[in-house]
Amino acid sequence: MSEPSGATLIATGMLPFVVLVSAAVTAPVSMALLALYRRAVLRSMAEGGEARPDARPEAPATVLPPPAVQLQLDIVAGLVPKAPSPAQAQAARSLRRAVAVQLASGIAYAAVLAAAWMVFTLDSGVPLMRFLWLLVCHAWPTVLGITLIAAAARRQRLQIAGVYFALLLALAIVALARNPELTAAQAAAFWLLTNAPPTLLLLAFLRRRVRAVGPLVLAFMVAAVTGSQVTVSLVGQSEAAMRTAVATGSLLGLGGTGTFFALMLGGMLLAAFAGWQWLQWLGRRHLARRTSDQALTLDAMWLLFGVVHSIGLAFEGLLWTFTGLVAFAACKLVTHIGQRVATPGPDPAQAQDEAPSLLLLRVFALGARSERLFDALNTRWLRAGDISLIAGPDLATTTVEPREFLDFVGGRLSRQFVRDEPDLQRRLKERALGPDPDGRYRVNEFFCHADTWQPAMRRLAAGADAVLMDLRSFSPANQGCQYELQQLLDAVPLARVVCLIDATTDRAFLEATLRRLWQSVAADSPNRTLSSARLRLLAVDASREFEVGPLLALLHTAAARTG
Template sequence: MSTTVTLTGALPFLVLVAALLAYPLSSLLLSLYRRSVQRGMASVAGGSAAPAAAASRRQPVVALRIELPLAARPAARQGPPSPLWQLATNGRWRAAAAYSAGGFVFAAIMTAGWLLATRDPAIVWIKLLVLFWTYCWPGVLPILLVAAYDRTRQSFVVGGYFAVLLALFAIALARNPGMAMHELPLHWILTNAPPTLLVLAFLARPIRAVGSLVLAFLIVAAIGSQALLSLAAANETWLRGIATFAFRLGLGANAVFVGMILAGMLAFAAGLGWPLLAWIGRRYEQKKTSDQSLMIDAQWLLFGLVQSIGLVFEGAAWIVTGLVAFTAFRLVSRAAMRRAVAAMGTAAARPQTLLLLRVFALGKRSERLFDRLRRHWQYVGNTTMIAGPDLVTGTIEPHEFLAFLSGRMARQFIRDAADLERRLATVDRAPDHDGRYRISEFFCHDDTWQMTMERLARDADAILMDLRSFSPDNGGCIFELGRLLDGIDLRRVLFLVDESTDRGFLEATLQELWQKLGADSPNQSALSPAARIFEVARQDERELAGLLQLLLGQED
C-alpha cells in the first residue's frame, strides 16, 4: 500500500513541482546567460584580431541597381523543384510523420496496458478506438512543434484530432445508451490534461531551448528531497541515529525534517542531476541526439510517466507501462526517422550554409522570423551567425548551457584570428540523425566580431541580412554592408526590410558604399549588379516561401 501511495501521491506531486519550477528557473538562467553574453560582447580580447586590410578603390563601371522582389507572392519556378527546395519544404513534415509513427506504437502499448491492468472483460472495437485515440494525443504536440508552426496548420491538426475524437465519442454513446455524456470527455481530460499542462510549461517558447534540461535536473533534485525521508522512515535505526545526531547539535524536530529534505536534494542534484546533464551534453556533442529530439523525448517520457500513474491503483508494477511505451516510441520513431532521412535524400545535394546578419535590437521580431526560417533551412544545411542578445537564448545548445553553468562561458568567445580558424575547423557540418543541420553561433568580443563576420561571409552559400529597424544609428550594420559589397557576390546576398527600415538611408548608404568599391571586388565584373531587397509585412507562409526561393536560387 505504501508503494502505491508513493507512486500515486508523492511521484505526481514531485513531477508537478519540478515542472512548475522549470519555467521561472529556466527564465532566470537564460536571463543570466544573456547578460553574460552581452558582457563578453562589450569586452575586448586584446589579442591579434587585426582589422580588415585597406583595399585599393576603383569606381565601378556599372551602376548598382536596387531590386525589390515581390514579397507577398513566391516567384514562379521553371521546371521541377530542386532537391534543396524539396528538403526545405518537405523535411519537417517527414520528420513529423516519423514521430507520429512512434506515437501510434506508444498509444497501442498504453491501450494494451490499460486493458490488461483493469482486466476489462468487455473489450469491443469502439472502446479500443477511444482508448487508442486518447493515448494518441501526445502525438499532436510534436507535429505542432516540428512542422505546423503557423496558426492555420495548427488549427487543422488540432481540429482534425478532436473531430475524430468527438466522432468516436458519439459512436460510443450511441452504442451504450446507459453511458453518461461526461464519462468519456472526463476520462480524456484526466488522462491528457495534466501532462499537457506540464509539457507546455517547460516547452514554452521563451525557455524551450533549455526547458527539458532544467526539468530533468529538477525532477532528480525533487526525488532526492524525499529519498532520505523515505529511507529513514523505512529503517527505524537510521531514523533514531539521524535524530540523535541532530539533537546533539541543538536542532529541533522541524529543523531535522527540513535538513533531511535539503540533504537529499543536494545529494541527488550533485550525484545524479549534474552527471545526467553532463551525459546529455556529451550525447549531443557526439551527435547521438539533437536539440529537437531532446525536447520531444522529454515530452513523451513525461506523458508516459503521468499516464501510467492511474494504472498503479491496479498494481504498482503497472507504473512501467509508460516506460515500456516510451522505449517503444523511441525505437520506432528512430527507425522511421532513418527511413524519412533516406527518403529526403540529404546526399542528393550539397548542404548549403546560410549566414544570418541582423540588427540586434529587433528582439521578438527577430525571434519569430528566425524560428520559422530555421525549420526549413535546417533540412538544407548549416546556419552560422554572430551571437547576439536577440537570438542567443533561442539557439543555445546543451554544451553551451553547461559551459555557462560551469563558469566557463568566457572560453566560448573568439580571441583572435587563429582562434577563429580553430573554431571554424571544428564546426559540425553533418546532419543529425533527424536530418537537420545545426546552427553555429560565434561568440565575439568587441574587437573580434568584424573579422569573424568577414570570414563567415566568405564561406556562406547564401547571406540574409535582416535590416528591419535599420537607421543611421546602426554603425555595425553599415560596416557589414560595406564588407558585403566589397567581398561577396551580391547574387548570394538578400537584404530584408519592413516598414521600420529607413529605406531612404539604406539605399543612399548602398549607393555611397558602391562608389567606394574595392578594385578586387567580385561585383566589379558584374554585368547587372543588384542589391536584392525583400520586404516582409506579415511573416506568413507566402512571404516565407518567397524568401526561401530567393535564398535557394529558385526564383528563375
C-alpha cells in the first residue's frame, strides 16, 4: 500500500483542521464581539446628539375638550384569519417559493456528492438504492436551510425535521431489506459521521445571539486559520526556507518552538488582513442589495458542509477534495436560477410602493421575549414588507447588520447614530424599502441618542402602514412607552395600531394610562373625530410558545386599512 501523498495529507489533515477550528472558535469570538458591540451601542444611546430642542410649536394654553367618544379597548386572545390581504398572500407565495428554491438547491448539492460517492461504490449494493441513500444523507443541510427560512416556532422546526427523518428511515428500511450485508448500525454511523460534526459546529454559530454576525466571523476565522497553516506548510516544503526561518528566529532570540509559532502568527496576520478585505467586500455587497443577511448565513452553512463532506473523498485523489466546492457551486447556481424564475415578482419600484411597512415599538426590558418576537416577524413579515425600529438593548445584538458590525469593528460605530433632524431626514430617505434578491425585505434600525429618539419615533410612526406596540411587562417604570402611546394616539389612526400584551402586563395601569392620554389627545389627531375609537390589544399566553399567526393577521388587517 502506497504512502498517502502530501496533497492527501493536506486534504485530510490541514483542511479539516482549518474548518473545525474556525467553526469552533466562531461562536465564542462572536459572543465576545457582540458583548462589546452591545456595550458600545448602549453607551452611545445614553449620550446626547446634536439635535436642537424640539422645535414643534407648544400646545395652546387653552385646555381642549376631551374627544366626543370614549376609547374602547378590544382585547382578543386569538383571531381566525379571514381572506388574506394582497400583501399577506404575496408573503405566503414568497415563502413557498423560497422553500422550493432551497429544496431544489439542496437536491443539486446532494446529487453532486452522491454521484461522487457512486464512482467508488458501484461494485456493492443496489445502485439506485445506494444513490438515493447517499442523496438523502447529503441533503440534510437542506433541512437546516428550510428551517432557517420558514420555521417561526419550535413546532415547525420539529415538523420539518420529522418529514426528513421519516424519508430517511423509509430508505434505510428498504436498503436493509435488499442488502443483507448492510446493518442498521452501519447506516446510522454513516449518517452521523457525514452530518453530525458540521451540524454541531453550525448550531454553535447559528444560535440566536450570534447568528447576526456568525457568518462574517466564520469567514474571517477561516482566512486567519488558513493563513497560519499555509505559511508553516509552505516553509516546510523548502529546506532553504526553513533555514532562513530558523536564522531569522535566532536573530530575534527565538528557539525552534518560538520560530514555529512566529511563522503561524505571521501567516495569520497576513491572512487576517486579506480576511478583513473580504469582509469589507461582503459588507459592500450587502449595502448594495446584492445579497441579504439570510443569504450570507445560508452560504456559510453550505460551504461548511461542503468542505466537511469532501474530507472522506480526499483519499481518492486531490481533485476529489474539491467535490464539496463543486456541490456548493451547483447549489448557488440553482439558487440563482430559482430566484430569477420562481420569484419574478413586480419591479423593485412597484414592490416598494405596494409593500406594507411595519414599525415595531416595545418595552426594552423584554430581553429574550423581544428576540423571539423579532425572529417570528423576521421569518414571516419580511416576506411582505420592511420593518422599522429604534435600536434598544433588547435587540442590539439580534438586528445588527453586516455594515453596522463592520463599522463597529472599524471604530466607526458613531456614524450609525442619528445626530440631528437633517441627519434623520437623510436616513429616512435612504431606508432599504425594496426586496432583496431572495425576495425578503429588510429591517431598518435607527440608532438614536437620548435626544434624537423621540423625533425619530414620531417620523417613523407617521410613515408606517402598521404599528406593533409590544407592551408585555409594561409598568409605571416605562416612561418612554407612555410617551410613545401618546404619540400614537395623537398622530396615527387607531386602525393602524396593534398592541401586544400578556400576563406580565400591568393591565390596570395600561388601561388607566390609555384613558388618561385619550382625554388630552391632540387637536389635529386623526382619532379625535372617530365615531368609534377602538384600540386592538392581542393577549398572548406568556407560558406557551409564541404563535405568530394571529398577530400577523391583525397586522396585515391594520396595514390593509391604510390603503
